[in-house]
Amino acid sequence: MVWQLDFWLLALLVVTAVVALQVRDLLAAVAVLTAYSFFMALLFAEMGAVDVALTEAALGAGVTGVLFVVAIFVTRRRSKD
Amino acid sequence: MIQKHESIVIQVVARALVPLILLFGVYVIVFGHYGPGGGFQGGVILATGVILHRLCLGRDFSHRTLPPGLAGGAAIAGLLLFGLMGIVPMVFGGAFLDYAHLPLPGYSTVDLRYLGIGIVEVAIGLAVMGASVVIFDSLAGGDSDA
Numbered sequence: 001m002v003w004q005l006d007f008w009l010l011a012l013l014v015v016t017a018v019v020a021l022q023v024r025d026l027l028a029a030v031a032v033l034t035a036y037s038f039f040m041a042l043l044f045a046e047m048g049a050v051d052v053a054l055t056e057a058a059l060g061a062g063v064t065g066v067l068f069v070v071a072i073f074v075t076r077r078r079s080k081d
Numbered sequence: 082m083i084q085k086h087e088s089i090v091i092q093v094v095a096r097a098l099v100p101l102i103l104l105f106g107v108y109v110i111v112f113g114h115y116g117p118g119g120g121f122q123g124g125v126i127l128a129t130g131v132i133l134h135r136l137c138l139g140r141d142f143s144h145r146t147l148p149p150g151l152a153g154g155a156a157i158a159g160l161l162l163f164g165l166m167g168i169v170p171m172v173f174g175g176a177f178l179d180y181a182h183l184p185l186p187g188y189s190t191v192d193l194r195y196l197g198i199g200i201v202e203v204a205i206g207l208a209v210m211g212a213s214v215v216i217f218d219s220l221a222g223g224d225s226d227a
Contacts, residue, residue, distance in 0.1 A: 050117035054109070058125040063213055066132055070220045 001047060009043045024079050026072050034065040085139030095137035102130035110206040114198065120205025127206065128213035135217065149218045156211025162204035166197060 016036040023029050037060030044053035086092060110123030131152070135143045167178045175182030180197025181190045188196065 051119070051122075054117050054122045055125075058122050058129065062129045063125055063132070063217075066129075066136070067217065067220060070217065074220065 005046055006043070009039055009046065012039045013043065026077055026079055027069065029079075030065055030068040030072065033068070034061050037061040037064075085142065086137050091137050095133055099130050099134045102133065103127055106130060106206070106210075110202055111199070113202050114195075120202040121209050124206040124209025125213060127210040128217075131210070131214050132217050135221070140222070149215070149222070152211045152214035152218065154211070155207045156215060159204045159206070159208030159211060163201060163208065166201050166204065
């Protein structure tokens, strides 16, 4: 474990999480959430949990992003709140 | 709602990439004994390959090449195979998923456990891949072109 890498990955996690919550365009929110999942996978891998990192990279950054995008295309793109 | 993407670059890259993604998914499933990976992760990677095919090459072509019924069939087959691997050792005197009691003559206990966990990983991979593709198809497969 390298604490500098951990620190910057955690800072990026917080930034992407806040941006995903605050942005009004839901498609942009999905893109930022995918980036969040990718940084989470990097953090898991850096901490030695390679199995969890593989799951997070495949599921969080792959399939759920696509499913969210499809759901947005079926519904509306702008957030109401 | 999903048409063929108009860019030739994306079509060619998708056609080249999908077999590699599927191969990597199979590798992750089979390599699950020895390293990171396993049935769930490999199944999700297989599903991403199929979904990329659906997204980039259009619904008509993709449904002809990889039919949606096949995905549902894979999910059901994986579930049944997992249940079978659990029930058969119970019938032959073991516990649920106790591969040492599989009725295969000529295998040692260690080999039986090795074989059993491999088959269970393949079953989980099939079920996860099929279920993910079925979720995607039922979300995107409607005739609304919004």
